[in-house]
Amino acid sequence: xxxxxxxxxxxxxxxxxxxxxxxxxxxxxxxxxxxxxxxxxxxxxxxxxxxxxxxxxxxxxxxxxxxxxxxxxxxxxxxxxxxxxxxxxxxxxxxxxxxxxxxxxxxxxxxxxxxxxxxxxxxxxxxxxxxxxxxxxxxxxxxxxxxxxxxxxxxxxxxxxxxxxxxxxxxxxxxxxxxxxxxxxxxxxxxxxxxxxxxxxxxxxxxxxxxxxxxx
Numbered sequence: 001x002x003x004x005x006x007x008x009x010x011x012x013x014x015x016x017x018x019x020x021x022x023x024x025x026x027x028x029x030x031x032x033x034x035x036x037x038x039x040x041x042x043x044x045x046x047x048x049x050x051x052x053x054x055x056x057x058x059x060x061x062x063x064x065x066x067x068x069x070x071x072x073x074x075x076x077x078x079x080x081x082x083x084x085x086x087x088x089x090x091x092x093x094x095x096x097x098x099x100x101x102x103x104x105x106x107x108x109x110x111x112x113x114x115x116x117x118x119x120x121x122x123x124x125x126x127x128x129x130x131x132x133x134x135x136x137x138x139x140x141x142x143x144x145x146x147x148x149x150x151x152x153x154x155x156x157x158x159x160x161x162x163x164x165x166x167x168x169x170x171x172x173x174x175x176x177x178x179x180x181x182x183x184x185x186x187x188x189x190x191x192x193x194x195x196x197x198x199x200x201x202x203x204x205x206x207x208x209x210x211x212x213x214x215x216x
Contacts, residue, residue: 009085009087009117009118009119010062010085010087010092010095011052011083011084011085012062012063013029013050013052013054013059013062013063017050017051017052018063021050021059023039023044023048024036024039024040024044024046024048024056024072025048025050025054025056025059027039027056027068028056028057028059028060028063028065028068028069028072029059029060029063029065030065030068031060031063031065031067031068032068033067033068033071036056036068036071036072036075037071037075040075040076046072046075046076046077046078047076047077047078047081049083052083052084052085053082053083053084054083054084055077055078055081055083056068056072056077057069057072057073057077057078057079057081057089058081058083058087058089058092060072060089061089061092061093061096061098061101061105062092062096064096064098064101066100066101066104069089069101069104069105069108070104070108073104073105073108073109074108079105079108079109079110079111080109080110080111080114082114082116085117085118086116086117086118087116087117088110088114088116088123089101089105089110090102090105090106090110090111090112090114090116090123090139091114091116091117091121091122091123091126093105093123093135094123094124094126094127094132094135094139095126095127095130095132097127097130097132097134097135099134099135099138102135102138102139103138106138106142111142112124112139112142112143112144113143113144113145115148117150119150119151119152120150120151121148121150121151122144122145122148122150122156123135123139123144124136124139124140124144124145124146124148124156125148125150125154125155125156125159127139127156127173128156128157128159128160128173128177129156129159129160129163129164131160131164131165131167131169131170131172131173132169132173133169133172133173133176136156136173136176136177137176140176140177140180144156146177146180146181146182146183147182147183147186149186152189153188153189154188155182155183155186155194156177156182157174157177157178157182157183157184157186157194158186158188158194158197160173160174160177161174161194161197161198161201161203161206162188162194162197164203166198166201166202166203166206170206171203171205171206171209174194174206174209174210175209178209178210178213184210184213184214184215185214185215185216193215193216194206194210194215195207195210195211195215195216198210
């Protein structure tokens with residue numbers, strides 16, 4: 001169950017919802033920039049919400065329509081709006097490993113520092129959990145909080161170890177976080193550190209990286 005937290009917690013528009021969308025939500029889903037511009041010029045509010053509190057910008061992020069997202073941001077969409085499960089477009093893009101959308105979001109004023117999701121996490125924690133290395137690096141560059149602890153008691157570094165598989169992507173994620181200055185000794189609610197978790201799981205390379213960074 002826990003291993004699928006970020007993906008399972010997100011609610012992208014369903015096929016049924018997409019079928020009944022109208023106005024800006026429909027235009028965003030289709031990536032129709034001309035229609036987006038026309039509707040907003042005619043008075044439709046760029047931050048209008050659907051039944052799940054998704055704005056057209058959320059829809060563009062979920063459906064991977066970067067040009068639509070760029071247009072919405074240019075025309076007044078709130079880059080930091082949260083939908084019903086408290087996801088912003090940065091976290092949506094991070095979970096989807098959508099580097100193009102993530103760049104659009106950050107360039108458009110979205111913050112990598114937002115506290116998102118029912119887990120009181122961040123986009124960085126979500127990306128580290130899944131091992132999306134390039135997303136992690138982009139979020140680090142955007143000043144994402146390295147040592148934020150979510151309500152499970154885990155940092156991004158802890159999630160990369162505990163919820164990762166010890167493979168190349170999660171190991172590279174650990175390396176990127178450590179090199180960026182993440183605190184390697186923040187323990188979980190039981191007092192176990194990332195290094196202790198790595199050793200228990202036999203993640204030799206992760207353990208080496210953490211040991212070299214002064215982990216205990």
